[in-house]
Amino acid sequence: MSMRMTYALLPHDIPESVVASFLAVLGGGPINAWLENELHYDQGLWLRDDVSPADVLELLRTWPQGRLFTSLADIRWEQESAGSLHLVIIADDVTEGIFKADDPVLREAGGQQHLLLWGERRDGKWAEGRIPNLARYYPAHWKGPYAAILAQSYEADWPEAATVRVVMRYFKYVDEYRPEFDPRFRRQERPQT
Numbered sequence: 001m002s003m004r005m006t007y008a009l010l011p012h013d014i015p016e017s018v019v020a021s022f023l024a025v026l027g028g029g030p031i032n033a034w035l036e037n038e039l040h041y042d043q044g045l046w047l048r049d050d051v052s053p054a055d056v057l058e059l060l061r062t063w064p065q066g067r068l069f070t071s072l073a074d075i076r077w078e079q080e081s082a083g084s085l086h087l088v089i090i091a092d093d094v095t096e097g098i099f100k101a102d103d104p105v106l107r108e109a110g111g112q113q114h115l116l117l118w119g120e121r122r123d124g125k126w127a128e129g130r131i132p133n134l135a136r137y138y139p140a141h142w143k144g145p146y147a148a149i150l151a152q153s154y155e156a157d158w159p160e161a162a163t164v165r166v167v168m169r170y171f172k173y174v175d176e177y178r179p180e181f182d183p184r185f186r187r188q189e190r191p192q193t
Contacts, residue, residue, distance in 0.1 A: 003090055003106040003154055004099045005167060010085045012061070019057045025073040025091050025098060026053075032173050033059060035066040045137050047117075049173045060085070069170040090154070090169045106154035109166060114148035114177060121145050142175035150174055 010018065031051040037044055051059065051068065059066065065078040073091035080086055089098060090106065119128030121144025126135040138147065150171045158165040 003092060003169065004103050005088065005090045005106055005154075005156060006099050006103040007086065007088045009080070010087055012079060012083045012085055014057065014060055014085065016057060019060065021097065022068075022075055022089075023053045023056060025089060026056075026068060026070045026075065027072045028053065029070065031056065032069045032170070033066060034069075034170070035059060035063040037064050039064070047137055047139065047173065049139055049175070067170060069172070071171050074169045074171075090167065104156035104158075104165075106156050106167065106169075109153040109155045112150060112152050112171070114174060114182060115151050115168075116177070116179075117147040117149065119147075121147075139175070142173075144176065146177040146179060148174045148177040 030049065031053065033046070033048040033051045035046040035048070046063075056068065059068070060077060065076075067074065067076040069075070073089060075087065075089050077085050077087045091098065117138075118131055119126045119134045121127075121142070126138050126142070126144070126147075128134045131137075150173075152169050152171065154167050154169060156165050156167070
């Protein structure tokens, strides 16, 4: 099964019928969200793994940029200065009514990987010395000791630039990530001389 990527430029006041098609792509279960608002100190970043389908329209309208993702699809958006919303969707190419004939087919570029998020959960609190109040960004039920995003890299030909485009597709948050099982964190033994 191959992945496809498409994009659209939508009015900021997205019609509910369009949101219904996004929900069909994401599936019916809880949705993960990565939401950003660089102009709002208290609400600059918000990570959630329990977004209900009923909340999707409000998130798209109120957050300047973000990402909604499940095991079925990854939808990201950014508000343009002209009042429109630039939207990118990555999903299986069998998703009906979403992809245009000239949308790129994505090729896997390596296996699934974990993208480590900030901080560590110690003594019941998320902490990172460079990020005050880290816990306000994470769901309260995340257990730790670390958090990550399960993701996959894909490549697609980009004829306009005569090159290849690399995109990262998110699948889910992993709130109980354990680096001791990740080969990137294993210490290399130096050979004895």
